[in-house]
Amino acid sequence: MSLNDDLTAVQRSLDDLDRSLGMLEKDLDPGGLDMRRVRTDASHLRESFALLRGTRPAERPAPEKVTIPDTPYDRSLWSDAEDDEGLGARDRRAP
DSSP states (O other), X not given: OXXXXXXXXXXXXXXXXXXHHHHHHHHSOTTSHHHHHHHHHHHHHHHHHHXXXXXXXXXXXXXXXXXXXXXXXXXXXXXXXXXXXXXXXXXXXXX
């Protein structure tokens, strides 16, 4: 799915939630504390999603692929190294 498809699916789900809450209010006390809390939470969710939808990231290009050869590395690259990896410089001591 693309980002746009995902955002559309979330919007449909929020719309379904509102419809379901409307049907639920018919059976429950619409002015009751629990129903008001659920309506407030649904409203906050809708507002948060609207903010998220407004800050969509730009489409990122595919990462560049780097080919790594199967040939062994040239050992001369490390023969004159000043430091041994992880051990520090040869003429210094750890504190």
